[in-house]
Amino acid sequence: MEKQQRKKVKELEKLDKVKIGYARVSSQDDRQKLGLEVQTEALKNCDIIFSEKQSGDNDNRPELTNAILLAKQLSRQNKLVTLQTYKLDRLTRKMLTLANIIDDFNTHGIKLNSILENIETDSLTGRLLCLVLGYVAEIELDNIRIRTKDGLRKAKENGVILGNPSLTEKQELEILKQYQMNTIPISLIAKRLHISESSVYKVARKYGVSRRKNLKIPVKV
Incomplete structure (x- = not known):
């Protein structure tokens, strides 16, 4: 965690309610105009924002880890903590990973909120909807992989x-x-x-x- 972020954490420890933002882009998102500026603007009401450029199927993301660790740290101090993301697939494109995060958050009393889908995990219904959308995101990721492989194969066949x-x-x-x-x-x-x-x-x-x-x-x- 950067020095500026550590200083911000000290300030957050004085609050009763803390909202942590997480934003992520990949190269494909850049082409789709789903940039960090769009996400951070939507997350401007958060007390602190973690952002990075990583693939959604990569579970080893430093800034996501930092955001989750901070959420747990503040929750242990009896803060009301919410981790907010612009879109659920910004968090992960793997249903199993999402299920583990939701379960972990539920254990620590941390709420997950997705702005675009308007979902919160402070209820059983909210957690179920998150998992359904996580399944859809994973299917989309598989489709992207299939289209990429097909595109490369066709390019080779055409002599590219x-x-x-x-x-x-x-x-x-x-x-x-x-x-x-x-x-x-x-x-x-x-x-x-x-x-x-x-x-x-x-x-x-x-x-x-x-x-x-x-x-x-x-x-x-």
Whole structure:
């Protein structure tokens, strides 16, 4: 836990009620515009917010651990503690993990609240709804994995080179040469040279060329 957070904890120990916020993003969430700024804005009424960039199927998350440990610490001091998250799958995408967290919180008298689903775990009905949504989140995670694997398989079948293999100077020069030809689409260059489209753009950026300028051939010193 950071020094600033430890100082904040000292202040929280003086309160009777404490609301702890937890926010999480992954690279996929970034593309979906579910950024930290959206979550932290929704959690602005919390007394302290823990945030991190981690996958939802990763149970080893430092900031989530810190948030849970703090919740337990304050609960042992007879504080009324709530851990609040913007959306339930921000906490985890695994139903078993969620069930363990809910059970642990229930044992320590800690309430879990999800803003988007409008669910609290201070009742049996609330805990049941959380588990149902946790099951849905896990199904969604499995579907994402399946779509990713299918996408990679189809890309390989279509001759797309995956990853970022090193290119020789000769290959880079050929990329730059064809890149200057405005009549040739990037997709065709990539297909001709058996590389990804992103590799074409990467080489162009590396040597500072555009499709409207003269070719800048790299010179060895």
